[in-house]
Amino acid sequence: xxxxxxxxxxxxxxxxxxxxxxxxxxxxxxxxxxxxxxxxxxxxxxxxxxxxxxxxxxxxxxxxxxxxxxxxxxxxxxxxxxxxxxxxxxxxxxxxxxxxxxxxxxxxxxxxxxxxxxxxxxxxxxxxxxxxxxxxxxxxxxxxxxxxxxxxxxxxxxxxxxxxxxxxxxxxxxxxxxxxxxxxxxxxxxxxxxxxxxxxxxxxxxxxxxxxxxxxxxxxxxxxxxxxxxxxxxxxxxxxxxxxxxxxxxxxxxxxxxxxxxxxxxxxxxxxxxxxxxxxxxxxxxxx
Amino acid sequence: xxxxxxxxxxxxxxxxxxxxxxxxxxxxxxxxxxxxxxxxxxxxxxxxxxxxxxxxxxxxxxxxxxxxxxxxxxxxxxxxxxxxxxxxxxxxxxxxxxxxxxxxxxxxxxxxxxxxxxxxxxxxxxxxxxxxxxxxxxxxxxxxxxxxxxxxxxxxxxxxxxxxxxxxxxxxxxxxxxxxxxxxxxxxxxxxxxxxxxxxxxxxxxxxxxxxxxxxxxxxxxxxxxxxxxxxxxxxxxxxxxxxxxxxxxxxxxxxxxxxxxxxxxxxxxxxxxxxxxxxxxxxxxxxxxxxxxxxxxxxxxxxxxxxxxxxxxxxxxxxxxxxxxxxxxxxxxxxxxxxxxxxxxxxxxxxxxxxxxxxxxxxxxxxxxxxxxxxxxxxxxxxx
Numbered sequence: 023x024x025x026x027x028x029x030x031x032x033x034x035x036x037x038x039x040x041x042x043x044x045x046x047x048x049x050x051x052x053x054x055x056x057x058x059x060x061x062x063x064x065x066x067x068x069x070x071x072x073x074x075x076x077x078x079x080x081x082x083x084x085x086x087x088x089x090x091x092x093x094x095x096x097x098x099x100x101x102x103x104x105x106x107x108x109x110x111x112x113x114x115x116x117x118x119x120x121x122x123x124x125x126x127x128x129x130x131x132x133x134x135x136x137x138x139x140x141x142x143x144x145x146x147x148x149x150x151x152x153x154x155x156x157x158x159x160x161x162x163x164x165x166x167x168x169x170x171x172x173x174x175x176x177x178x179x180x181x182x183x184x185x186x187x188x189x190x191x192x193x194x195x196x197x198x199x200x201x202x203x204x205x206x207x208x209x210x211x212x213x214x215x216x217x218x219x220x221x222x223x224x225x226x227x228x229x230x231x232x233x234x235x236x237x238x239x240x241x242x243x244x245x246x247x248x249x250x251x252x253x254x255x256x257x258x259x260x261x262x263x264x265x266x267x268x269x270x271x272x273x274x275x276x277x278x279x280x281x282x283x284x285x286x287x288x289x290x291x292x293x294x295x296x297x298x299x300x301x302x303x304x305x306x307x308x309x310x
Numbered sequence: 311x312x313x314x315x316x317x318x319x320x321x322x323x324x325x326x327x328x329x330x331x332x333x334x335x336x337x338x339x340x341x342x343x344x345x346x347x348x349x350x351x352x353x354x355x356x357x358x359x360x361x362x363x364x365x366x367x368x369x370x371x372x373x374x375x376x377x378x379x380x381x382x383x384x385x386x387x388x389x390x391x392x393x394x395x396x397x398x399x400x401x402x403x404x405x406x407x408x409x410x411x412x413x414x415x416x417x418x419x420x421x422x423x424x425x426x427x428x429x430x431x432x433x434x435x436x437x438x439x440x441x442x443x444x445x446x447x448x449x450x451x452x453x454x455x456x457x458x459x460x461x462x463x464x465x466x467x468x469x470x471x472x473x474x475x476x477x478x479x480x481x482x483x484x485x486x487x488x489x490x491x492x493x494x495x496x497x498x499x500x501x502x503x504x505x506x507x508x509x510x511x512x513x514x515x516x517x518x519x520x521x522x523x524x525x526x527x528x529x530x531x532x533x534x535x536x537x538x539x540x541x542x543x544x545x546x547x548x549x550x551x552x553x554x555x556x557x558x559x560x561x562x563x564x565x566x567x568x569x570x571x572x573x574x575x576x577x578x579x580x581x582x583x584x585x586x587x588x589x590x591x592x593x594x595x596x597x598x599x600x601x602x603x604x605x606x607x608x609x610x611x612x613x614x615x616x617x618x619x620x621x622x623x624x625x626x627x628x629x630x631x632x633x634x635x636x637x638x639x640x641x642x643x644x645x646x647x648x649x650x651x652x653x654x655x656x657x658x659x660x661x662x663x664x665x666x667x668x669x670x671x672x673x674x675x676x677x678x679x680x681x682x683x684x685x686x687x688x689x690x691x692x693x694x695x
Contacts, residue, residue, distance in 0.1 A: 023522075024522070026522075027518055027519075027521075027522045030518045030521075031515055031518055034514040034515050034518060035515075037514070038512055038514065131344075134344065134348065138349070139346070139348045139349040140349060140564070140568075141534055141535045141538050141564070141565055141568045142567075142568050143538055143542070143567070143568035143569060143570050145570055153546055153547070153548050155548065157521070158552070159521045159524060159548065159549065159552045159553065160517070160518065160521035160547060160548060160549070161546075161547060161548030162547070163546035163547070165546075166546075235539075235542065235543070235546070236511065236535075236539050237511075237534075237535035237536075237538035237539045237542075237565075237568055238535075238568070239346075239534060239535030239538070240345070240346050240348075240535075241345070241346055242535065245509060245510070245511075276512060276515075277512075277514070277515045278515075280506060280512075280515045280516065281515050281518075281519060284504070284505065287478075287505075287506060287507055287510075288478065288507030288510075
């Protein structure tokens with residue numbers, strides 16, 4: 023590998039890592055911080071992508087789709103929380119697994135009934151089309167770089183929300199001892215509803231942003247789900263920076279695994295996860 | 311009772327006996343109705359039923375009834391599902407399926423129970439290779455066939471060095487093998503065979519590799535969502551103009567609309583194409599659109615031909631499905647007047663068919679030329695040759 027392709031592959035790795043963080047960010051909030059095992063995370067991602075497809079067709083622009091889609095996703099998340107998840111905070115993780123697995127099946131079937139089983143594409147905003155030439159054959163799509171920028175902003179925003187705001191403090195306290203927080207006069211129910219809705223909206227946002235560079239297709243959530251859990255677990259449960267570092271690490275493992283050890287490309291990500299967990303059982307930045 | 315009413319009674323009885331004696335065939339449709347391949351399963355079912363309906367619910371003199379199972383494209387449930395149709399429903403013919411792993415499990419059930427089986431899609435080379443059997447037929451293709459036809463096309467364009475890219479699963483690897491066989495035999499060189507784990511679609515590292523290797527062209531096997539993403543990423547990386555992309559026809563079948571402009575002009579090879587200039591195809595398309603309100607695709611053609619093949623077998627034995635040997639003989643010798651152009655069966659029971667070179671234009675794949683005429687799969691490992 024010459025220096026040029028090494029640099030380009032590094033760019034690929036960072037860019038993919040940031041995309042993984044974007045995809046996993048909603049799960050960081052719901053699973054990492056609220057402590058709910060949410061297997062339906064991939065379905066929220068898929069819902070976002072299909073929302074982008076539908077709203078972009080209707081409004082003519084992905085930006086409008088995002089502006090309209092985020093409140094819709096938040097409402098949807100709040101409703102789900104109020105109807106279903108609220109009953110699960112005090113129950114075992116296995117119950118959460120069952121409920122959220124059931125949701126996957128329901129969402130897939132709804133998608134099939136409402137939109138069908140075809141593969142769709144979403145056009146990207148015109149001003150982000152185009153590519154920056156790297157050399158005479160290869161160029162880099164501007165849209166991918168734009169997504170990376172959004173991911174960085176999102177990571178900083180999430181960190182500030184959780185670590186530096188009063189709301190973040192209440193959320194963290196609530197995940198440790200719900201009853202005590204309630205006894206101190208904080209409306210923990212409302213806070214959890216808001217945070218869950220935010221998590222769903224972030225998953226949907228990831229789906230909407232990724233829609234133009236991936237295909238909007240049945241079962242697209244399944245692939246995202248496993249990687250999202252890997253990112254959160256490698257980074258350390260409950261840590262936003264951990265998830266970011268975990269995502270970048272997985273991005274590097276996947277990209278360079280494909281190039282250097284193509285025979286092992288399929289297991290590289292999981293080998294890295296196993297190695298990290300052997301070394302630090304609570305994840306890179308986890309407190310355990 | 312007088313003489314007159316006796317006559318009527320006897321006559322009615324005779325009619326009842328005659329009606330009962332009319333031949334029947336029970337068709338077991340084992341196709342995906344849910345999951346990723348649901349769309350394909352529906353198209354195949356539509357195609358099959360269209361031919362039956364065109365013939366007044368009869369195939370070769372037997373009236374048709376159906377038993378249906380959703381195979382969910384799940385190989386783990388395949389044996390059980392096939393057994394359900396064969397044992398519980400007592401079907402005479404198994405028709406299925408899309409997923410190769412499921413089809414191979416079905417083939418084992420069909421071999422064991424000696425049930426007739428027609429494969430209307432699954433392209434695994436094995437089905438008409440090591441797993442071939444007198445009672446197993448296919449009306450679609452082998453993974454080898456469409457891509458084998460692409461080798462000479464590239465050589466004729468002066469392309470010498472090619473990188474291949476596919477998912478690391480059997481359909482992809484078999485398709486690449488087919489291409490490699492004809493391309494290297496004609497003096498071409500495969501610079502590198504890139505594979506990525508199924509169903510991963512993070513292509514960026516491979517595109518960087520391709521840009522570094524600078525081959526004359528890239529040959530790929532992808533389908534569905536992966537095909538869409540590859541075409542988009544390939545174009546966005548600026549490779550489309552400098553290193554042309556070629557593929558097995560599934561790259562651009564049912565995916566062009568989702569690709570946006572990224573699929574425009576892609577050259578692919580397949581056993582079906584848009585704009586075929588034959589009366590059978592025109593009639594088929596008109597009939598399909600009238601029945602289902604949508605344009606047919608290659609999967610609908612394969613389903614339609616499965617019914618045609620079965621009809622040829624039944625017609626030879628006057629609809630008596632019990633005469634299995636007679637049916638098999640007739641089906642093996644049949645010449646199917648398919649919308650894709652007429653084809654015969656190879657000794658291994660796979661179509662000997664023309665493979666078309668197509669160029670993507672808008673949402674369709676119009677034919678450019680016949681890339682390989684009457685191409686037969688080598689059926690390696692099949693003892694029926």
